Amino acid sequence: MEHRGLDAYGYFEREGSLGQVQDEFREVVAAARERIVEAYGRRLHSAYLYGSVPRGAARPGRSDLDLLLALNHEPAAEDRDTAEVLARGLDEQFAEIDGVGLLLFGKDTLLSEAERFDLGWFLACLCTPLLGADLAEHLPRYRPDSLLARETNGDLAERLPAWRAKAQTASTPEELRKLSRAWARQLVRTGFTLVMPRWGGWTSDLTESAEVFGLYYPERAAQMRAAAAVALDPVADPAVLRAYVEDLGPWLADEYTARHGTKTPRSA
The missing domain is CATH 3.30.460.10 (Beta Polymerase, domain 2)
Structure with missing residues (x-):
């Protein structure tokens, strides 16, 4: 194995x-x-x-x-x-x-x-x-299970409204690259932890994370590979941010909630 x-x-x-x-x-x-x-x-x-x-x-x-x-x-x-x-x-x-x-x-x-x-x-x-x-x-030892998936990245749905607001106001190349990098990383890591319990392992490599995700969601594999590329080499393209907040992000948040539930709320 x-x-x-x-x-x-x-x-x-x-x-x-x-x-x-x-x-x-x-x-x-x-x-x-x-x-x-x-x-x-x-x-x-x-x-x-x-x-x-x-x-x-x-x-x-x-x-x-x-x-x-x-x-x-x-x-x-x-x-x-x-x-x-x-x-x-x-x-x-x-x-x-x-x-x-x-x-x-x-x-x-x-x-x-x-x-x-x-x-x-x-x-x-x-x-x-x-x-x-x-x-x-x-701290205890950890396994790649659904509880860990939920508590690490089960808050994407909560993040998306703020992402949408930032996508509307970001204008300079520096702002766009910074957001594209941060959001692409978050999406790839969330995509990986979505399938982590089924895959039965861990990787922090973003390219590998996207490939593992694609094994379970081939219809979204190209999008996740593209996000992994942006995470490593950010772009100043508003269309990329729009795709994250209007398509890939909402779909991923819904699928994550359906499979693992939502992250336990933290006290203010």
């Missing part, structure tokens, strides 16, 4: 490691580690890498650097301002990356029952420890 990101017992194997970081990205990762400590000090519980860099699949000058920071308290406005400055500084200094994504959470939120099968799973399975004690030690 294929490996498919699971161990011999059918549980997720944690993807990525610091050892897989390509030589081109080692300097920026080292700088991120140093600056996170300087910026947050004792406020920081732990820090993690995720995405293509720790998977060894990043493309110099094209890929972003993705970080998750767990604080000892819930993030305040000051913490978010610090994150923006930190991310901007790394992005401006290192040509090897195209943007920095920085997620900021309190450790209690990451370990909460409400986030057990969303942020908790994300940290335990898709994040690589960079600094501090690993919170994954306090």
Whole structure:
């Protein structure tokens, strides 16, 4: 049987490691580690890498650097301002990356029952420890089942109204490319988790995700392959955004709800 990101017992194997970081990205990762400590000090519980860099699949000058920071308290406005400055500084200094994504959470939120099968799973399975004690030690093991599908991406229907509003107002090439990249990634990942329990495995590779989706929905395969291409090479085409919010997105949201239900509401 294929490996498919699971161990011999059918549980997720944690993807990525610091050892897989390509030589081109080692300097920026080292700088991120140093600056996170300087910026947050004792406020920081732990820090993690995720995405293509720790998977060894990043493309110099094209890929972003993705970080998750767990604080000892819930993030305040000051913490978010610090994150923006930190991310901007790394992005401006290192040509090897195209943007920095920085997620900021309190450790209690990451370990909460409400986030057990969303942020908790994300940290335990898709994040690589960079600094501090690993919170994954306090989280369970996970399988690619319908509960995980529901709690990770079962909120696409809720996202679509905001997407439609942004699609109507986006006008500059920079805005259009940013939205096309973000929405295409979300659609491909949602398409993959829709079929994940049937496929019985995991991949973070967007091209492979689209191909797996196409095995179960051949009539939508071409659209998902095209979305995977946009996720890697964003476009400044308003027609692409319209297709996402008027066709692929609504269909995918309806199919997801029918098969897995909707994500459990979070308290405000």
